[in-house]
Every structure is written in C-alpha cells, then in structure tokens.
Amino acid sequence: MHYWRDGILALPTTSHYLQLVILWSIPINFLTKSYEFMLSAKKIIKCLDDHWPVLETLVGRSTLGSFSFQDVQALIQRHSPGFSSEQVFREAQRLLHHEVLIPLAKSSQLELNRAVLEFIQFLTQEHQLGTVGDIQSRIEDLDRLRGKLKAAADTKDVSEMRRFIRLMDERVREVVKHFRKNESAIMHLVEKAKADDTKLSLAKRYSAVMEAFDEYIEPVLQMIDINAPFQHSMQALEHQLSELILNIEQTGFLQSEKEPLVQLRTRLLDMNQIGREALIRSTDVLMPLREELRKNTLISRNASALLAHLRKKGLEPTLEQLVPKFSSDHQKFSLGSANQITSYMAELVDFQDEAYQMPEQVDPGDNANIRVPDLAEVLKSARVQKANTDLSKWLAKSYPQLPVDELLFLYQELSRAPTLKLQHLEQYSTLEVNGYRLTLHPFVPTATSGT
C-alpha cells in the first residue's frame, strides 16, 4: 500500500474503510432507476469471490468497451472448465442479477457496475487517473463549509457545528483519497508505458503519460502553489480551527467538540503533506518519460514489468520462484542439508549388496559346557570309590574333560583333605591331561586307609 512516508500509521485502516464506503455508495447516485429488490452486500461479495478471475479480466476489457453476455459465459467457461453449459448460464445470470454486470441502455451489451469496477481497480491498484476537478471541487466545498462552521460557532449552534465538522472531515478524506488514487494511477500509467513491448513511436508510447502530466500534475502543482487559492483556503481553515480550539480551551464551552476539531485540523495538515509527497513521487516517475530520457531496452522493459507486478501482487510469491539460488554459510556448516540428503538417497537407489565373508567361528569345543564339579562331591566320590591309586591319575580318569587349572585346583584341595589320609610319594609320576604334561610327586592313600 502507499501509506509509507505519511508519518501517520493509524490513518490507513480508517481511510481504507471510508474508501470502501464511498465506493459502494456510488450506485445509489448512479443507478437512478428504482429496483424492487434490495441489493444484498453479502451476496455481491460472494459473487466477486466466486468469479474473481472472470471479473479481473472484465476490468481489463472494460477499458476497451462493452462486452456481450456470451463473452461473459465464455470467460466463466474458461475459468471453470468443469461447468456444464447450464451452470455457466446460471452463473452469468447471477452476475447480472446482483448487478455486478449492468446492461447498456437500448443494447444487449453489458458493462461492469461502476462501483464494482472501481472496487476491483482499488484492490488491484490499477486505478484510473482522476481529474483536477475532483480535488478542486472538494477544496471549494471546504471553503464553503468553513463559512458555515464559523456562522454556527458564532451562534453556538452545537448540532450544526457537529454536522459541518463531520462534512469537512469527509471532504478532507476524499481529497486524500484522490491524491493517493491518482498517484497509484500514475504509477500504473508509467509502468504500462515502460513495459509496453509494442513497437510504438516514443510519442505514442508515452502519450498517456504526457497527458497525465499536462492534465493532472501541472494543474495540481499550480493549485497547491504557495500563492494559489488552495494554500490560502487551507491556511484560513487551519487558522479558524485553531481559533475555535483555543476558544474552547479558554472558555471550557463546547468542550465535547474539541476532540473532533483537533482531529480535523490534524487531518487537514496531513492532507497537505500527503498531497505534496504524492505529487513529488508522481513527478519523479513521470519526468524520465516526459523528457524522453528513458532508455527502452528489453531488460529495462522487463524490469519495469516485474517491479510493477511486485508492487501490485506483493514481493514474496513472484520473487520466490525467480531468484537464483546459491548456497550459504549455514549450509556449509549444517550436516543434514537437503542437498546432502538427496545425494545420499540417490546413492541408495544404486545400492547393491556385496557378499562379505565373515570370519569362521572358532570352535570352543565342549570345554565351555563342562560343569566344574563341586569340591564336596569330588571329595565324596573319592572317598566312596576308595581311590587308592595315585590321586592325580584318579582325577584325570574321573574328570577327563576338566581344564587343567580346575583339575589342579581339585588336586590341591583333595590332597589337603584330612578324610582321604594321603601320603606324598618320593618318586615322580607323569600324566597327560588335555594336552598338558604334568610331572609331580603323587599323593596316594596311606596303606591303612585302603583297608
């Protein structure tokens, strides 16, 4: 929107609202015919919503002239290919019924309802340039109201004062609306002239722009010139409002009217500012064309078209698809960037399993499963079996699969056991256990224990 540099951020919403109200109030003056049924605002909005693309196209066409009912049907068909011909007819009828489309006098041709047209132009920021007269007449009206307000204030007629303040407020808002609308219209004109790709002579290409300059910018500049009547009325009005406010502050009389007066004065000063800035900007964009300075190349034409598109449709959706992409610091340092994942996934597609020979399991033999016999049990069985041979040989024979260390542990324990009554022999005996050769002085039972 164009409310930047205003310095009044609170204003746009209210003025927007008012613009809508003004736009929608037009048909009442415009359509003097009386209709039996009420126009339903909600239904019209619904209509606009349902057929927005159709209406947008019609707005573009309406600058070329009227169109037929068949044209509308064809457009609806194009934007809703799924519709049957009956549905298309019904929808076209609906537009007509809600007076979005209006038949021309004594003709079967149609045109867009003026209010709808202006509303759509407002929404798409493709305003048509108004005339100086629009602004001039409001200013004159303000002058007239100033006199009335003064008279009402002098006679202390509160209700009249209130009415005039409200009217003046309305006029000021209208002037601001016109300034903004016309600025947007000039932008639109300039953009179209710049982006036009037909091979027109410069004079033709810029004809609309030239006319905008001569018919609007120049007169408005003259109007708001410091010595022109516009400035005088503005100053007089501001002076009068200030006096009234001062008077209220001093006397305390009409205190309730102070706030609207202050508001009006602020809006009036803003109006002046907005008008000047809008004009400066408009002149800035028109000048290069008027002076025929502007260089038209393919690139400059596209740049204009794109910037215009961005202005109307917003930055994000268009630039999003357009701008070149390049990687960032962030991407460099983040491991899981989509790029890397994509290439990883791509590699997965070609994945082929490869037979890998696992190393043979080393057979631990049965040793692992052997139960180490309980010492008490061994002792018992040694006593019961009256193993009166060499103790080590008896152990090796009774527990052939026992690991050597376990065997030696048992041997040692048994040798110390008092119940077995063993004696230590002088001579060596040798035995082989699980591949180990042991040489030891064997324990054998004493002669007495054997019997």
Added chain:
Amino acid sequence: MQIELEQLTQLAEIHKKLSTGYHVSEQDFALWQELDTNEEAYSALFTALGNQLKRDSRGYFHFDVDDATVNMGKISRLFALTTYALVEFFADQGQDPLRALFEVEISHEILASILQQQYHLFEQLEVFSATDLKREVMNRMLRYGFAKAQGEHFKLLSPVYRYLDALMAVDQLAEFPGESSTSSFTSNQEQADV
C-alpha cells in the same frame, strides 16, 4: 577420470569459497586462472563431492544449488530487487541499463535514489534506508562475489547476469489479459464524465 590432487593447488581455497555461495569471476585472478585451466578436474571432483560446478560463458564459476536456505532466499531476493531497481534507475536516467549496470560505480546517492523509488518493495524486505541497503545488500554482494569495492563505491560483476537471466524469464508476467496502453485513455474520459 584420474584426478591429480597435487595439481589442484588452489583446491582448498576454491572449495571453501564456492561452497559458501561465492561466485568466482575473472577479477579473482588466481582462482579464476586455476579453475579455467583445470576446469574438468575440478568439475569432476566437486561432482563426486555432491556439488555441481557451473561455468558461465560471461565469466564466472559457481556451485549450482537447488535448495537454498530460507535466509538465503531473502538475501537473493534483496539482490534481485536491488539489481532490477538499478536497471530501472539507469534506464530512467537515459543510460543503457545493461552497460551502466556494469560500468557505473554505485554510490551512496544512487543507492538512496533506488531506495526512494522502490521504497514500498524494499520495505517489505526490511530495508529502510540507504545505509541499510549498503549494509544488507552491497556488502553481501561483495561477500558472494557479485560486486567489488571501489573505494567507498561498488561495482557490479558478471555474476549479476544470473539475476538478469531470471529477469528475462518474466515475460509472461507482464501479460495481463485485455490490457493495452492506449486503452486507458478512453476510460479516463469516461470517468471524468461520471
């Protein structure tokens, strides 16, 4: 193919720059020379590493990335907007925009002018002053190899062609149905009558 890594003397530097989004153009003499001579080897190596080395005939190398982070999207948008605003600015000055874009040194005054002209667009990208523009856009352009510093001023480099190419792809945007420049006039008069 056999890649002799010993021969790619600038590999570390080149990879570091390209992978951070830098565009190597002819002004980076050593890197450019290196890439120019061993383009095939570098290209093969980077492809194996998952990056696509792209060479543009107008004199720059860059990595072709198809996924940019959100943040980069914003930076790239700013570059695009600035480039197009400059084209518009130069054209309005009566200069050939393409030539001026690469020949004219971009001063603070020029930045201030384009900011003023396209304020409502720059504003959407949170750029509110010429100083912002210099800091957010021009300094970044230096960092990504789209521009070089000339004292206090900037000069755009050939990688900017990436944005101009994108601009040439927008032809279809301008086509709004039923619109022509001559027609707006008749409707002015119509409206005046109302």
